[in-house]
Amino acid sequence: MTDKHISNTHTGPIDDISGVTTTGHEWDGIRELNNPMPRWWVWTLYATIVWAIGYCIAYPSIPLIRDSTKGLLGYSTRGELKTEQNAATQAQTAMADRIASASLQDILANPELSQFAIAAGSSAFKVNCAQCHGSGAAGSPGFPNLNDNDWVWGGSVDDIFQTVAHGIRHPGDDETRFSEMPSFAEGLQPLEIRQTAAYVVSLTGTPRDPAMAEPGKALFEANCAACHGENATGNRELGAPNLADAIWLKGEGEDAVAAQIRTPRHGVMPAWLPRLGETTVKELAVFVHSLGGGE
Known part of the structure; x- marks a missing residue:
């Protein structure tokens, strides 16, 4: 290799294979190419x-x-976030104050208030109510579905507010919803209980022994119609559920109905007014009413 292949002190000989100048560094016979960044x-x-x-x-x-x-x-991004949060809090406080001073009917009649109440009620529902009624308010055995139009105590927004505010069978609240189905384990014979259950099932389905429905009807009229009505359509004033709509709270089928007649189960719902305050209870009532409320 001649001297003309040597550039200056910063570069070495030109690599014979690539034609690129080298840095002059060599390790184990391998020369470092001089390829600087663009x-x-x-x-x-x-x-x-x-x-x-x-x-x-x-x-x-x-x-x-x-x-x-x-x-x-x-x-500061933290300062900007705090400013935005303060502005949102002030806006929410203003809307909450309007809801606090408005009646339930006024809230429903005002689209702005209604929309805010539904959004706020949805958040409160997920925190306080979803544990029993489910995140989608579809309920489960023993906990009613709030999406349908079947209400034990009434589905108007005022009825729902009363239920949420004072609960059901909540001890210590004089305004709580209260109803108690008596046990018929001693008042009726086992056969009579099964006959009554067969009649109740016959209202929406087919009992295992249809012949038992007729004597069960007479037993129902004598022992159950005072609360559930002659047609078994229920009585909201007493908290007696409709038995003729194929919607079951405690369980479905003759065995479940017979068990409820024999040894009734009574659920308890907390009174939320002392815990959440009137404004949040209003928001919950408006939200639940939007799911499936009815008169």
Whole structure:
């Protein structure tokens, strides 16, 4: 290799295979090619370094022991978030104050208030009610489905407010909803209980022994119609459920009906007014009413 292949002190000989100058460094017979980064890329790197230094000076960026640098511009994303949260809180407070002073009927008649109440009630429902009624308010055995139009105590927004506010069989609340189905384990014979259950099932389905439905009807009229009605359609004033709509709270089928006649189960719902306050209870009532409320 002649001297003309040697460039200057910063480069070595030209590599015979690639035709690229080398740096002059060689390891185990392998020469390092002199392939510097493109000039535009280098200047871009320098620009980002300058930008980073300027950013550190202008904005909070350098962590200290208990704090961080404040930056010359005084800007803070946390401060911006706090400002936005305060503005949202003020807007929510203003709407909550309007709901607090409005009647339930006025809230339903005002689209703005109704929309806010439904949104707020939905949040309150997920925190306080979903554990029993489910996140979608579809209920489960022993916990009613709030999406349908079947109501034990009435489905108007005022009825729902009363139920949510004072609960059902909630001890210590004089205005709580209260009904108690008596046990017929001693008043009726086992056969009579099964006959009554067969009649109740016959209202919406086919009992295992249809012949038992007729004597069961007479037993129902004598022992159950006073609360559930002659047609078994229920009585909301007494909290007696409709037995002729194929919607079951405690369980479906003759065995479940017979068990309820023999040893009735009574659920308990807390009174939410002392815990949540009137405004939140109004929002919950409007939200639940929007799911499937009816008169």
